[in-house]
Structure formats: C-alpha cells, structure tokens
Amino acid sequence: MTLARPDVSSAAPIDPVRVAPTLSLDDVLALIRNEIQVLRVPEFISAEACRTISQGLKSTGYSDYLNAPKVGRIGMSYFETGRKPEIIEHYFATALDNLNLLRRACDPYPCPMDTFRCVMDETWGAGCTLQTLYGRKMFVGLSRCMKPGIPLKAHHDMFGRHAPDTPEAASLISQFGINIYVDVPETGGELAMWQDELSDAEFLDQRGDDYAIPLENLPPCNYSAKPENGDLILFNARKLHAVLPGEGIDRLTISGFLGYRGDREPLTVWS
Ligand SMILES: O=C(O)CCC(=O)C(=O)O
Numbered sequence: 001m002t003l004a005r006p007d008v009s010s011a012a013p014i015d016p017v018r019v020a021p022t023l024s025l026d027d028v029l030a031l032i033r034n035e036i037q038v039l040r041v042p043e044f045i046s047a048e049a050c051r052t053i054s055q056g057l058k059s060t061g062y063s064d065y066l067n068a069p070k071v072g073r074i075g076m077s078y079f080e081t082g083r084k085p086e087i088i089e090h091y092f093a094t095a096l097d098n099l100n101l102l103r104r105a106c107d108p109y110p111c112p113m114d115t116f117r118c119v120m121d122e123t124w125g126a127g128c129t130l131q132t133l134y135g136r137k138m139f140v141g142l143s144r145c146m147k148p149g150i151p152l153k154a155h156h157d158m159f160g161r162h163a164p165d166t167p168e169a170a171s172l173i174s175q176f177g178i179n180i181y182v183d184v185p186e187t188g189g190e191l192a193m194w195q196d197e198l199s200d201a202e203f204l205d206q207r208g209d210d211y212a213i214p215l216e217n218l219p220p221c222n223y224s225a226k227p228e229n230g231d232l233i234l235f236n237a238r239k240l241h242a243v244l245p246g247e248g249i250d251r252l253t254i255s256g257f258l259g260y261r262g263d264r265e266p267l268t269v270w271s
C-alpha cells in the first residue's frame with residue numbers, strides 16, 4: 001500500500017545561524033539580505049591570543065556600565081550616554097584613549113577589533129571605517145564581562161535611539177552586533193535570539209525601568225549560538241537578543257556594531 005505524501009516543498013529552510021571558515025563577502029551579504037541572522041566564524045583569533053588577551057583584560061580591570069548594573073566593561077558604549085550632553089562629551093573625549101587602552105590590554109597581540117576592522121575593510125568594496133558622529137570619532141571595541149549566573153537581558157540595539165535626528169543614524173539600513181569571544185564558559189553564555197523585531201517604542205514599553213527585558217518575561221528564544229574562544233560572531237542586532245547566564249568563569253568579549261548603508265557605501269563600526 002502506498003501512503004499519500006503531504007505536498008511539502010523540497011527546499012529546506014535556511015538555518016538562521018551560519019558557521020563559516022572565514023569572514024567572506026557572500027556571508028556578510030547573506031546577513032544584509034536577511035537570509036541568515038547569525039554568522040559565526042570559529043578561530044577568528046588563536047587560542048594563544050585569547051589566553052594572553054584574557055589576562056590583559058582582567059588586569060586592566062572592568063567597571064559596570066553606567067546604566068546596566070552587573071554588566072562589566074572596559075571602554076564605553078554610546079548606549080551609556082542616554083542622550084545626556086555631559087556623558088556624550090565624556091564618550092567622545094575618551095574615545096581615542098579607550099581605543100588605545102584596549103590595544104595595550106591585548107599587547108603583544110593586535111586588538112581583535114582592529115583585526116576585524118582590517119579584514120572587513122579588505123572584504124567590503126567600499127571599505128570599513130570608524131564611525132564618526134557630530135564630526136567626532138567614535139570608540140569601538142568595548143570589552144564586556146558577564147559574571148557567572150548573570151544574563152545580559154533581552155534587548156535590541158538601535159543607534160537611532162541614542163543619536164536621534166542625525167544623518168548617521170537616519171541613513172543606517174542595518175545594524176549588526178560584532179563580538180569576538182576571548183574567554184567564554186564551557187556551559188551557558190549562549191547568544192540567544194528571538195524572531196521578533198520590536199519597534200523601539202514597543203521595546204521601551206516592555207523593558208519599563210530596567211535596562212532590558214528580563215528573560216522570565218519572554219518565551220524561550222527561537223535560536224541561539226554557543227560561542228567558543230576565538231570565535232567572531234556577527235548578528236542582526238535589531239532582533240531581540242540576550243546572553244544566557246554562563247557557568248563557572250567570567251565571559252569576556254570584545255564587541256561593537258557594524259552599520260550598513262547600501263552596497264556602495266562604506267561599512268562603519270562603533271561601540
Ligand atoms: O555577547 C554577546 O554574545 C552579545 C552581546 C550583545 O548584546 C551585543 O553585542 O549587542
């Protein structure tokens with residue numbers, strides 16, 4: 001007896017998380033075209049570099065975000081400025097010093113964000129440059145430290161909220177998260193993502209007074225990526241995402257954002 005088969009399409013859906021041996025133009029374009037949501041490039045930096053950089057970051061020392069308790073960082077995120085003129089001034093006044101602080105922490109290895117910037121510049125026809133805002137250079141390469149058991153709550157990243165009414169934010173078509181994983185726990189610490197793309201107003205409403213949405217308030221994530229030491233991960237930062245609690249050790253990363261404004265425009269990076 002032959003059973004009737006349901007009429008299913010033969011094309012398998014594309015996995016939203018792609019693992020690739022190198023950072024290639026085709027994979028960056030797949031992210032831009034929304035065909036994938038996460039691009040993981042293992043061994044972007046060597047295990048030896050990770051060990052040395054981890055030590056350098058720890059001895060440089062982390063302090064908490066101005067507006068996200070229990071999240072440690074070296075350098076400063078523009079997210080911390082909260083549109084306050086004196087904090088914005090501090091961000092720009094310390095941007096180049098912070099770039100050099102991160103370089104010293106990574107010495108004798110190159111800072112992984114510098115490596116990323118060069119490789120991206122070589123990969124993208126119009127190049128990849130440091131973002132400027134109000135005519136001033138931004139900082140990129142913030143190192144984040146997540147303590148064991150502490151999540152980075154669910155959020156999306158929108159340059160436009162922090163830099164409203166600027167041509168730099170208005171011209172952005174996509175904003176991707178860049179993370180290089182320097183020292184990550186064996187268990188936990190996944191980058192979790194949800195399919196939803198909330199408007200910024202909806203997000204601000206859901207987070208209330210918190211810096212982001214507690215994981216308990218959300219259904220389980222739709223997909224996730226488990227980073228290993230040395231990985232580079234790029235992802236669509238406009239989707240809701242979070243870092244799940246890790247076990248045992250501090251989770252150290254070097255991070256920033258990648259801005260896309262069209263195929264013939266330079267990509268830009270900032271933290
Ligand atoms: O550390 C991660 O895996 C992602 C952190 C994050 O939210 C970001 O880089 O925007």
Ligand SMILES: [Fe+2]
Pocket residue numbers: 155156157177237241
């Ligand atoms: Fe984020």
